[in-house]
Amino acid sequence: MVERKVGWEPQGSHALIGGEIQRVDGKVKASGQAKYTNDINPPGTLFAKLLTAPHAHAKLVLLNIDKAKAVKGVKSVIVMAKLGDEIRYEGWPIVAIAAERPEFAEDGLRAIEFKFESLPHFVDGLDLKGAVEADLAADGKPLKLTKSLGKSEQGDVEVALKEAKHVHEGFYGVQTITHMSMEPHGSHAAWDGDHLNVALSTENVSGTSGQYVQPVGVEAMNVNVRCDFLGSGFGSKSTVDVWDVACAKLSKVTGKPVRLMLSRTTEMQIAGNRPSAFAEVTVGCDAEGNVTAWDSRHWGSNGLEGSIVGLDVTPYVFRPKNRKSIATGIATNCSPERPWRAPHHPQACAYTQTALDDLAAKAGIDSLQFFTKNLNLTSLPHIYEPELEIAAKLMDWKGKWHPRGKGAGNGPVKRGIGVALHTWNGAANQSNVTLKIHSDGSVEVVTGSQDVGTGTRTCIAQVAADTFGVSMSAVKVSLGSNQFPKAGASEGSSTIGGVTGPVRRTTQQALWKILDLVAIRHTVDGTTLAARDGKVWSGDKEICTWKQAASLIGPMGLELYGGPVTDDEGLTNHQVGGVQMAEVAVDTETGVIRIVKMVAVQDAGMIVNRLLARSQVYSGLIMGIAYSLCEERIMDNKTGRFINANLNDYKLPRIGDIGDLVVEFYEPESEYKRGVIGLSEPPVISTGAAISNAVANAIGVRVPVLPLTPKRVLDALKGAKG
Amino acid sequence: MDRNHINRSGPGFSRREFLKGSGAAVVVGAAATSAVEAPLEAQQPATKIISAGPHTITLNVNGENKQVTVEPRVLLIDALRNDLNLTGCKDVCDRSTCGACTVLIDGKPVYACTRFAIEVVGQKIDTAESLYSPEKTDDVVTAFCKHDAIQCGFCTPGFVMTVRGFCDQNPGASEEACRRALGGNICRCGTYDGVLKAAYDTAQIVR
Numbered sequence: 061m062v063e064r065k066v067g068w069e070p071q072g073s074h075a076l077i078g079g080e081i082q083r084v085d086g087k088v089k090a091s092g093q094a095k096y097t098n099d100i101n102p103p104g105t106l107f108a109k110l111l112t113a114p115h116a117h118a119k120l121v122l123l124n125i126d127k128a129k130a131v132k133g134v135k136s137v138i139v140m141a142k143l144g145d146e147i148r149y150e151g152w153p154i155v156a157i158a159a160e161r162p163e164f165a166e167d168g169l170r171a172i173e174f175k176f177e178s179l180p181h182f183v184d185g186l187d188l189k190g191a192v193e194a195d196l197a198a199d200g201k202p203l204k205l206t207k208s209l210g211k212s213e214q215g216d217v218e219v220a221l222k223e224a225k226h227v228h229e230g231f232y233g234v235q236t237i238t239h240m241s242m243e244p245h246g247s248h249a250a251w252d253g254d255h256l257n258v259a260l261s262t263e264n265v266s267g268t269s270g271q272y273v274q275p276v277g278v279e280a281m282n283v284n285v286r287c288d289f290l291g292s293g294f295g296s297k298s299t300v301d302v303w304d305v306a307c308a309k310l311s312k313v314t315g316k317p318v319r320l321m322l323s324r325t326t327e328m329q330i331a332g333n334r335p336s337a338f339a340e341v342t343v344g345c346d347a348e349g350n351v352t353a354w355d356s357r358h359w360g361s362n363g364l365e366g367s368i369v370g371l372d373v374t375p376y377v378f379r380p381k382n383r384k385s386i387a388t389g390i391a392t393n394c395s396p397e398r399p400w401r402a403p404h405h406p407q408a409c410a411y412t413q414t415a416l417d418d419l420a421a422k423a424g425i426d427s428l429q430f431f432t433k434n435l436n437l438t439s440l441p442h443i444y445e446p447e448l449e450i451a452a453k454l455m456d457w458k459g460k461w462h463p464r465g466k467g468a469g470n471g472p473v474k475r476g477i478g479v480a481l482h483t484w485n486g487a488a489n490q491s492n493v494t495l496k497i498h499s500d501g502s503v504e505v506v507t508g509s510q511d512v513g514t515g516t517r518t519c520i521a522q523v524a525a526d527t528f529g530v531s532m533s534a535v536k537v538s539l540g541s542n543q544f545p546k547a548g549a550s551e552g553s554s555t556i557g558g559v560t561g562p563v564r565r566t567t568q569q570a571l572w573k574i575l576d577l578v579a580i581r582h583t584v585d586g587t588t589l590a591a592r593d594g595k596v597w598s599g600d601k602e603i604c605t606w607k608q609a610a611s612l613i614g615p616m617g618l619e620l621y622g623g624p625v626t627d628d629e630g631l632t633n634h635q636v637g638g639v640q641m642a643e644v645a646v647d648t649e650t651g652v653i654r655i656v657k658m659v660a661v662q663d664a665g666m667i668v669n670r671l672l673a674r675s676q677v678y679s680g681l682i683m684g685i686a687y688s689l690c691e692e693r694i695m696d697n698k699t700g701r702f703i704n705a706n707l708n709d710y711k712l713p714r715i716g717d718i719g720d721l722v723v724e725f726y727e728p729e730s731e732y733k734r735g736v737i738g739l740s741e742p743p744v745i746s747t748g749a750a751i752s753n754a755v756a757n758a759i760g761v762r763v764p765v766l767p768l769t770p771k772r773v774l775d776a777l778k779g780a781k782g
Numbered sequence: 783m784d785r786n787h788i789n790r791s792g793p794g795f796s797r798r799e800f801l802k803g804s805g806a807a808v809v810v811g812a813a814a815t816s817a818v819e820a821p822l823e824a825q826q827p828a829t830k831i832i833s834a835g836p837h838t839i840t841l842n843v844n845g846e847n848k849q850v851t852v853e854p855r856v857l858l859i860d861a862l863r864n865d866l867n868l869t870g871c872k873d874v875c876d877r878s879t880c881g882a883c884t885v886l887i888d889g890k891p892v893y894a895c896t897r898f899a900i901e902v903v904g905q906k907i908d909t910a911e912s913l914y915s916p917e918k919t920d921d922v923v924t925a926f927c928k929h930d931a932i933q934c935g936f937c938t939p940g941f942v943m944t945v946r947g948f949c950d951q952n953p954g955a956s957e958e959a960c961r962r963a964l965g966g967n968i969c970r971c972g973t974y975d976g977v978l979k980a981a982y983d984t985a986q987i988v989r
Contacts, residue, residue, distance in 0.1 A: 095869065096872075
């Protein structure tokens with residue numbers, strides 16, 4: 061008898077789920093035929109561009125758009141900032157121009173007359189002392205740069221530090237980075253009467269139509285949002301922004317479709333960043349290396365708001381009994397942060413686990429032994445311990461380990477290894493689906509979700525095809541429209557669990573209905589029936605083909621609506637653990653770091669698609685290498701400007717910079733049985749700490765702030781010399 | 783990537799002459815540098831001087847001749863995307879650094895943002911769209927799918943064209959050679975591992 065219970069089959073018994081299945085949209089993407097928002101180009105489309113403020117803090121004192129309006133090809137000019145407005149960061153939108161061709165829009169921008177009166181600015185999230193001094197000097201005036209974000213305390217840190225055998229004090233930090241989605245933010249808007257049709261570059265297809273209502277003056281039911289393909293977002297594309305509103309307005313005024321995508325520089329300046337974080341840490345352990353005390357004060361800036369990495373993730377993963385943390389935010393004249401892949405975890409991981417690694421070095425204990433010994437301070441020791449063992453084998457930790465700065469060889473290039481670990485919630489989002497089974501056996505799944513690059517379409521098709529025992533090509537997946545059943549935003553690694561849960565439940569329910577019809581037609585016991593290989597079977601006996609079975613539902617077909625997955629269904633779960641190890645080679649003469657090898661061992665509950673899941677981990681490692689070694693938003697204190705806001709000077713790793721990447725999933729039956737858990741965020745978290753620890757192991761000194769640029773490496777070496 | 787200035791201009795057209803003669807938009811720049819430019823100008827006789835207004839030109843794209851009407855300042859990337867709706871070449875960086883707009887010009891991978899549209903008249907342009915149809919899937923596309931060298935897919939067509947051009951010119955290329963050849967393209971999602979495997983596979987097929 062085949063048990064009829066919503067859920068996944070036992071490990072190893074799915075035909076497609078868990079397998080290496082290629083993307084269903086791979087060919088259209090690889091051949092450039094996939095149409096992203098940036099590519100929506102119906103005839104008559106006007107091209108819109110923005111004039112933005114070149115100041116961090118200023119007052120707009122002159123704005124004249126008359127000449128711009130008269131420029132050849134310019135169809136409409138919209139003012140986005142009023143005379144007298146306070147500009148609070150560079151890149152602040154001032155004017156939007158729509159023209160027949162992009163070059164005409166540029167001509168229009170050049171014809172705008174404007175003038176700003178500059179005001180004092182503060183852009184350095186590292187400079188806590190400067191911010192405090194500025195606050196004191198302002199003496200009660202509205203200027204307020206620093207703000208306390210609270211304190212968290214447990215146990216008795218002072219006593220624990222006094223009793224500790226080894227105590228280490230250090231400074232650590234991570235600079236601000238941007239999201240740098242390859243497709244910039246933006247939209248294509250077209251009105252049809254009082255209906256607004258938008259192609260929006262968004263990770264939140266179902267949740268954005270309502271955001272047009274107030275600023276554009278349109279009824280929610282008249283807004284149609286589409287996003288078939290998204291050129292990534294990494295957390296930054298969940299809102300309808302002022303430039304999207306301007307685009308809709310330009311379209312309304314001109315009566316023509318308008319596309320407004322941010323320029324690369326504006327994208328980097330205002331469309332999202334990950335806040336900086338810096339920490340002064342004192343940490344102590346006993347003679348055996350058990351961490352007994354953590355005392356930290358951390359600060360940083362997420363822009364205007366002046367918020368910062370939370371106390372909830374400080375210290376990160378390792379939570380000693382005696383601990384105290386104080387957080388201070390600094391408000392800067394920089395654009396606001398947006399959620400960046402695993403918001404705040406990478407920064408917290410970096411300042412926590414580098415400090416712990418320094419303590420291990422002080423205690424003279426192998427880093428891996430030290431981290432393993434302290435797993436009792438984490439919430440997932442049963443996951444981390446086996447993962448560390450697997451990673452150590454893949455890295456050959458024993459063979460490569462040496463005490464800090466004591467590697468073999470006298471040459472200038474030093475090798476080292478490091479380890480760090482992370483956790484992430486990854487619970488499923490609230491997604492609805494409609495399932496249609498046609499009488500010819502073809503299957504359709506429709507959902508208002510989106511594919512940000514994870515492979516949403518593919519995973520949905522895989523689950524449906526697996527349940528019905530049909531090929532992937534028999535399943536059509538439609539997503540990317542707010543006219544489809546509502547689905548949660550793709551943020552926090554919530555999508556694959558969010559969509560596969562309801563798809564599994566609904567397809568199982570549909571299958572049972574069809575099998576019952578087969579049972580009646582063929583007079584067999586329905587509970588013995590199963591679908592696989594395009595056929596329906598009773599045990600080993602073939603009863604009919606899938607097509608014959610589906611024809612029993614009649615010409616109307618079958619349509620089922622599936623609500624969001626719930627915790628008690630056993631389809632999804634939350635909270636994963638992962639570990640990473642890095643091996644680096646550091647040239648002590650030039651300060652250049654080369655990644656030799658990275659090992660990632662990751663738990664994600666039940667893996668839906670091994671090929672795509674591995675891509676997610678590669679992705680985490682490579683973005684991790686980027687923020688560890690090269691990418692950084694550089695603000696010029698004098699002018700208050702983001703001086704490397706372009707892809708030339710904002711350094712990202714290229715294909716030769718990533719080393720040998722080894723990805724392994726930790727998927728024993730105990731974890732498989734938990735069901736699907738989000739995988740996108742976790743593998744980007746501990747990369748920074750692992751690489752920094754490897755560099756410290758190589759050169760014998762800590763380079764305190766990420767990214768570990770050649771200058772910072774040389775400065776650290778010089779500082780150590782004295 | 784083709785860095786050779788002699789090869790970079792289409793027949794009967796030189797970039798320098800274009801800059802000199804293309805009208806108001808670039809006059810200031812040309813005037814400012816004229817003192818330095820003069821001796822070189824003397825060595826290169828003028829081949830063609832055209833006005834700044836719109837010109838109707840014929841581009842050979844994916845084996846077909848297509849007419850577009852563009853000003854001389856319009857880049858190939860913009861003519862392909864905005865006039866011919868061939869949006870496989872993506873505009874990402876605005877400054878010839880990321881490779882997302884890579885197309886083949888006479889078989890060589892070139893950033894489409896480094897050429898004016900009028901510059902490539904008479905040359906053979908291939909875009910990523912030519913590599914897949916219901917009838918035929920190019921080996922590069924197949925290899926990218928096999929190794930999942932795709933995530934969001936926005937940079938992918940640029941990588942695909944670089945691989946196509948490089949492998950045609952370097953059959954049997956080693957992994958290291960593929961790695962060097964792909965240094966002109968940026969991916970943010972982190973598909974490099976799959977891209978390298980796909981490039982290597984393709985190079986072996988060409989052999």
